[in-house]
Amino acid sequence: MNSKDHNPPYPADTLGMDADEMRRLGYAAVDAVIEHLENKHSEAAIACEDPESLLAALGGALPENPQPSEASFDLLMHSALRNQQHGDHPRYFARVPGPSSFAAIIGEWLGVGFNTIAASWPGGAGPSAVELVVIDWLRQLMDLPEDTEGILVSGGSQASLTAIAAVRACRGQGCVYLSDQTHASILRALRSLGFSDNELRVLESDADHTLTAKAVQNAIAADKQTGLKPMMVIATAGSTNTGAIDPLHELADLCEEHRLWLHIDGAYGAPAALTQRGAGRLAGMSRADSLTLDPHKWFFQPYDVGCLLIRPGVLEPCFNMNPEYLKDVSGGDDAPDFRNRGFELTRRSRALKLWFSLRTYGIAKFRDAIDYSIDLTEFAEDYLRQNSQRWEVVTPAQIGIVCFALRGASGDEHERRANSLSESGFACATTTKLKGRTVLRLCIINPLTTKADIVETIDRLGA
Ligand SMILES: Cc1ncc(COP(=O)(O)O)c(C=O)c1O
The missing domain is CATH 3.40.640.10 (Type I PLP-dependent aspartate aminotransferase-like (Major domain))
Structure with a gap:
């Protein structure tokens, strides 16, 4: 028997939605993601509200009865999804970024x-x-x-x-x-x-x-x-x-x-x-x-x-x-x-x-994107070297990562600068420890990052 021969009536799909509602919510989700992808340059590279306010916004009583989906959608958008490291942001340079591509999404x-x-x-x-x-x-x-x-x-x-x-x-x-x-x-x-x-x-x-x-x-x-x-x-x-x-x-x-x-x-x-x-x-x-x-x-x-x-x-x-x-x-x-x-x-x-x-x-586009990041990291190293009275290159650009130090700055000072840059939302960078020394580190693998992003990030870290 063809599966199409199974005709309704089926039980009401109480854990589903009617087709119009599915489309409305589904398209809203697509629109929200595309809006994020189009505007991410101007959004914060990382946001991290304190647990108290996030739990107050997202928690509350066990939802025994249906809640309006629009309100829940907005809460997810504005409280949950905003508050995270945006690894796909062009100025997210911490740890290892996650510059996901749209076709993969x-x-x-x-x-x-x-x-x-x-x-x-x-x-x-x-x-x-x-x-x-x-x-x-x-x-x-x-x-x-x-x-x-x-x-x-x-x-x-x-x-x-x-x-x-x-x-x-x-x-x-x-x-x-x-x-x-x-x-x-x-x-x-x-x-x-x-x-x-x-x-x-x-x-x-x-x-x-x-x-x-x-x-x-x-x-x-x-x-x-x-x-x-x-x-x-x-x-x-x-x-x-x-x-x-x-x-x-x-x-x-x-x-x-x-x-x-x-x-x-x-x-x-x-x-x-x-x-x-x-x-x-x-x-x-x-x-x-x-x-x-x-x-x-x-x-x-x-x-x-x-x-x-x-x-x-x-x-x-x-x-x-x-x-x-x-x-x-x-x-x-x-x-x-x-x-x-x-x-x-x-x-x-x-x-x-x-x-x-x-x-x-x-594959060629993946190759070009990776090649571009390797270039950009070499550019970052060059920029640091051009400003060598201010910066020391601690480890050279190696496939997307460069570590550096502000001359005369302690490890604590590097941490303070990285944290305050992240708190500003402009970019996210972190420190790491090499042979006991705390230094600054950029990991540059996002094909949307520009040379201007690199210069501005380094300048802000040094300001
Ligand atoms: C070299 C290396 N190995 C392993 C891992 C762990 O990978 P995952 O976080 O995907 O488990 C990382 C993550 O940054 C990494 O850089």
Whole structure:
């Protein structure tokens, strides 16, 4: 029987709306987003009201009865959505911005509207196929071997957690080598997976804030001498603090020599490989046994989406589960059940937005946008150097990040200046600590940022 042969009457959809109401609210939501996207230059880069006033505005009695949707919509717009870091603002330079692109937003909306699920092949063949395609596109962009497997997850933290869990399941206990510049989420992943302090080697980074092969080599030798088993090296392809890239070829050579797993955290920096300059600096990244990407950063996707690319045959032995109630939703070799590749069973499709935006804009536009940010960060460094009586460049422009200090200013003074700039709403910048010294830091990855934005932000930080 054709599904259209099912005729009403259906029960009244008390948790739905009639078509006119859906359109009215839906179009209002689209208009609100487009208005935000068109005007974001002139809105605050960050806003953060105190908990008391936000809870007073958004809280109140449990809404037992219907409340007018217009009033709730306005409350969300003016209290909830306004009060956040606007990572898509052209002068949002803190931590890692989130300059999401409109086609990706549309892809996300479609997925939500159709309540997509990508847990099993039979239960979500379409979204799963999109995920396979997107994973393979990302694999090609990262120049990894054709048989690489992958999964989309909520972000970089989750991608690395998934990789480490799978490697541990395959290889058992052993020592892991990382640096004091490795992202904090990785140490957290290792600890939460039960690695003891005795297995964790957080090595001091060198003057360029990278993990040297020499440091790892020495630590491996020391561990072997005391009978411990080296297991994994974690390299960073673009650190959050400075954008520094570890010597990937040298670390890959070392891993080959000692048969260690090489996990590379490219959550921040890997997309730079799309550009000629970035590919040169990231040489060796394609030798990773597993690679973390974070498309909600420099691949211009709305939150959330991370990606793990990994050698074949490692995820499923760790994550496979086929209980009796899931037997009829199992695919096959060419039709994977993504629930068996990671921690999530019910999982939404994070692939639709990537697929739709990569196709809509084409890779060349992504490449140009990334290249432009690398230029702009070099411009920021040049501007600081031109004003060297006032500014010191602490770490040079490295794929989108530059760290600097106001001559004679203390760490507290840097923090005060960054905070007061953020409070002004004009721009958002933060400090970080490098070798014990608190410095200012800009992360510039938004293709809408201009040179004038950079100059004005630096001038205001120095005023
Ligand atoms: C290098 C690096 N790794 C991992 C992460 C964690 O990513 P997520 O916040 O998406 O979990 C970040 C976040 O900024 C990062 O910069």
